[in-house]
Amino acid sequence: MVLVSMPTIALLGTGLLGEAIGCRLLERGVTLRVWNRTAEKCEPLLEGGAVLIDSLNGSAKGCDAVITVLRDGPVSAEVIAELGDLDAACCLPMGTMGISESRQLELQVQGQQGVYLEAPVLGSKPEALKGKLLVMAGGDASVYQQQLPLLRLLAEEPKWMGPTGRAAASKLALNQLIASLTHGYSLALRLVQASGLEVERFMEVLRPSALYAPTVDKKLERMLSHDFSNPNFSTALLRKDLRLFVHEASLAGVNAEALEGLVELLTCAEGTSLDAGDYSGLHALTAGSFD
Secondary structure, eight states: OOOSSOOEEEEEOOSHHHHHHHHHHHHTTOEEEEEOSSGGGGHHHHHTTOEEOSOSTTTTTTOSEEEEOOSSHHHHHHHHHTTOOOTTOEEEEOSOOOHHHHHHHHHHHHHTTOEEOBOOEEOOHHHHHHTOOEEEEESOHHHHHHHHHHHTTTOSSOEEEESTTHHHHHHHHHHHHHHHHHHHHHHHHHHHHHHTOOHHHHHHHHTTSTTOOHHHHHHHHHHHHTOOOSOSSBHHHHHHHHHHHHHHHHHTTOOOGGGHHHHHHHHTTTTSTTTTSBGGGHHHHHTTOOO
């Protein structure tokens, strides 16, 4: 899709996902300004034609939108605050944050003379580079319609989830499923292997069943080889998001106590190589081995 008039976008946060989003926007002809706390991480995008933001203060001036791809809600709020006057730009946080954090950030953005649309995504570098992220938007419906051409550069079918907070809730729910499904399949795999059954024989039954999910085969090779390098989503980030889900569930009156054991298990990865590795490293934790 080509926009009639390509926007000027400020991209704050150029880690694994942020860089891929930036590459996609540049490929589609967007004028891109980039910032990262560690400026060296902006180099690939600068080489592709982006302009470096030297100072956050006032850098939203002249931008149509500000996309943030940062670690969490508090970091997003802190960085956006440093922008000062947003000059009517639309702020689109694409990272994971709590429901109340997103609603508070909306008030902050409005106080900085900006417009807000939460837009967390499901997917990572491969999907971002192809424009096939799953984007969930939350906020005013008219703002969503205004930003839809931009969102369609990153997603084939962006979804408006409703008022602010609902997209954040959806993202947390999906990341909880990532954790729970990975844990469940890891336990199943452990028991199958302990019985002496060949894994592939088990998979021949699982694949055609209603219990199968594509993520099983996607992570199976990593689990069997114990190769958790070059992650698209780390164990540390999964643990962070699962903790946030449990917190939000508690605030909503949902009994999520069963997940606390999984959070504790993921905490065992702290201080080990598993923490920065792919989240399928959870499989190493179910064996009690995480060196």
